[in-house]
Amino acid sequence: MEEKLMSRKKPSFPINERFNRYLAKYNRNTKIPVFYDDLLRFSGSIVVYDQHEEDTFWVRCYYPDHERTEIDNSLKQVYTILHSDGSDDSLEFLNIDAIDYCTFGNSKPFRIRVRNILNDSFTYFYVKKADASRLYGLEFEHLLSPHRINFLVYKDTLIEEHIAGIPGDVFIEDHLPECDNRAQTQIAKQFVKFNERCTVRLLGDMRSYNYVVIPTHDFDHVEYQIRAIDFDQQCYEGNLKVYRPQFFKENFKMVKLVSDKLEQSSIEQYRKEERSLLAKRMINTRSRYKELIRCMINDHVSSAQNVRSLRKDLYKYTTDMKFKRARTMGQILRTALQFVQRNYENVNMRRMLD
Structure with a gap:
């Protein structure tokens, strides 16, 4: 049914200058230390299976040793910018447990698992290609739905919080x-x-x-x-x-x-x-x-x-x-x-x- 309803692939739309000014005004636009394309440079991956041993359409990414430390530090900084004031105070207590890449759908996101080593609690955030229609969707969700949503955009990269459920x-x-x-x-x-x-x-x-x-x-x-x-x-x-x-x-x-x-x-x-x-x-x-x-x-x-x-x-x-x-x-x-x-x-x- 959905093949008849929908186009096979939606193109990505650039963020124009007027929308960029809006995003900056409401603190959505901020400088971040890592881009979507940086995460595409993984050297290998393995399939992630669910509890029933079925393919989840996510793969766990691995990076060369000389790049992994820099990527991890950058992702920890992104996490503090998204959820706190962006300072380095808590970086030593954070660990990047996994970087997963989705092989299904339009956005092809990366899912980052961040763990607090002091209490072993963890959460996720997503790194995606910034697309104007997706950003409009996020903003209208924030304004017109019963739920608030947290995200950041910098140039062609979107950082989006995880929605639990x-x-x-x-x-x-x-x-x-x-x-x-x-x-x-x-x-x-x-x-x-x-x-x-x-x-x-x-x-x-x-x-x-x-x-x-x-x-x-x-x-x-x-x-x-x-x-x-x-x-x-x-x-x-x-x-x-x-x-x-x-x-x-x-x-x-x-x-x-x-x-x-x-x-x-x-x-x-x-x-x-x-x-x-x-x-x-x-x-x-x-x-x-x-x-x-x-x-x-x-x-x-x-x-x-x-x-x-x-x-x-x-x-x-x-x-x-x-x-x-x-x-x-x-x-x-x-x-x-x-x-x-x-x-x-x-x-x-x-x-x-x-």
């Missing part, structure tokens, strides 16, 4: 069958809200391995959230279905869960809730949001054909004439978000007048 495909296969009725109903609700959030803000390709499920223990039960972890497909594809997770076969069990556990009236209620929350976040981050959307309106992060196709799909979906006048993906996204905000404000106005 159970990968969606693993959760669906191993954990979902063990959930009780209450938990499954809550997961269905969260999938509806996640689906709506992705559709409205045009974040595409949310197949099950591109999001995580986050369980949180709360008194006598577990709450669940669904969170995107891949922002490569922000406003690129021309098919509206790409921006609706429900249409990917990998999410079939989640879609079935929704139909089994929720009435249509509940589904509509949760969709409205999510659109209202999006509108509130736009209002609360108004100044920064407007700067970001202006950058995107004046940028090119897709093809003219995809723009024409998506605006046609969105006009059919909403009957909003403003989509017909959109000339860039930024204008399409602004129109989609304005549609949601306008509806929210109209409902609020009617409520106040009643």
Whole structure:
């Protein structure tokens, strides 16, 4: 199904000067001591297998001895810049346990495992090629989702924090069958809200391995959230279905869960809730949001054909004439978000007048 929905490969888009100024203004742009291309110089690798001895599509990289020390020190500095003040005070307590390279997907990221040798705790961060559409995706996630996200960019290299959670495909296969009725109903609700959030803000390709499920223990039960972890497909594809997770076969069990556990009236209620929350976040981050959307309106992060196709799909979906006048993906996204905000404000106005 996804071959029909999506292009085989999305090109990488450069970061223009206006977007660079925005990133610098909000402390996303900072000098770092290592580049993506530096990590490509590994001399060997071995396949990384999961606990079931299946290929994870990651390989563990090895570097010549004379380069490894310099690479490790640079990566430790990147970690302190990302998570602290960038000083050297804690470098002696950090160790780079592994540098893994992903052989699957568009971004081909490096995953860095960093361990604190004092308490043996560890975390990850990612080194990727900086791509404008991915950076827009990260920024819109930070502003318009329930979650904040930390990343840095320098020239053509992106440093991205790790988002903890159970990968969606693993959760669906191993954990979902063990959930009780209450938990499954809550997961269905969260999938509806996640689906709506992705559709409205045009974040595409949310197949099950591109999001995580986050369980949180709360008194006598577990709450669940669904969170995107891949922002490569922000406003690129021309098919509206790409921006609706429900249409990917990998999410079939989640879609079935929704139909089994929720009435249509509940589904509509949760969709409205999510659109209202999006509108509130736009209002609360108004100044920064407007700067970001202006950058995107004046940028090119897709093809003219995809723009024409998506605006046609969105006009059919909403009957909003403003989509017909959109000339860039930024204008399409602004129109989609304005549609949601306008509806929210109209409902609020009617409520106040009643």
